[in-house]
Amino acid sequence: MEKVLMLHSSCEGQTIKILKYIAQELGVDYHCDIQDIHQLPAPNFSEYDKVLIGASVRYGHLNKKLYQFIERHHESLAAQKAAFYCVNLTARKPGKDTPETSVYMQKFLKKSVWQPMLLEVFAGALRYPRYNWFDRTMIQFIMRMTGGETDTTKEVEYTDWRRVSAFSEAFKAL
Incomplete structure (x- = not known):
């Protein structure tokens, strides 16, 4: 059984809902630990086979605590099979809903010292x-x-x- 650390930086809960859906989709071959990135002191990444981080955009920005977490743990994240997804309302529009076309994902990639192996952008909820x-x-x-x-x-x-x-x-x- 693979262990997955699932971290979220969520404002209204849609990011968490998506994370829980992914955990369900992974199925019984995976044990998923879901944690709030803002309240997690220092995860032991070596206990996990994979890491998934989901973060929401609020007023055009990802939470600064997300960037602080990544800055502290980027070496551990880089050593993991890790993925990142971004949730925002702009992604409801075609052409703004992929990692390549999302202004928020592009801003994240420029600002973050960590470059995830897998990226995605999802539309959120109003x-x-x-x-x-x-x-x-x-x-x-x-x-x-x-x-x-x-x-x-x-x-x-x-x-x-x-x-x-x-x-x-x-x-x-x-």
Whole structure:
């Protein structure tokens, strides 16, 4: 049985939902430990066969704690079979939904000392009723500018679960 360390840097929970889906897709041949990257002191990477990190974009940026974690552990990450995925609402649009075309993934690759073996970008979810007033107003403004959903009574999940399944298979093959 392979052991997988699954780390997340999530704002609203869609990144975690995707991580749990991947764990389920990996099946019974894998033991998956899911941890919050912001609360994990120092993982023992040698206990794991693979590492997967998922991170969400908030207001155009990945969390700075993600970069701090990577900076501290980049040598261990580089020695692992490791993958990274980014979750953002921009990826709901064709042409902005691949590692090569996602501005957020390209920014990550330029800023990060770690260059993962496998990359992917997933569209996130819009959860207006769950946001506080400020976030709801700001996200609605951004969605209006980018031609997205602006009805604040709605929740819309843009994640393409078939792509998540395909990524899971690619991760298995690492």
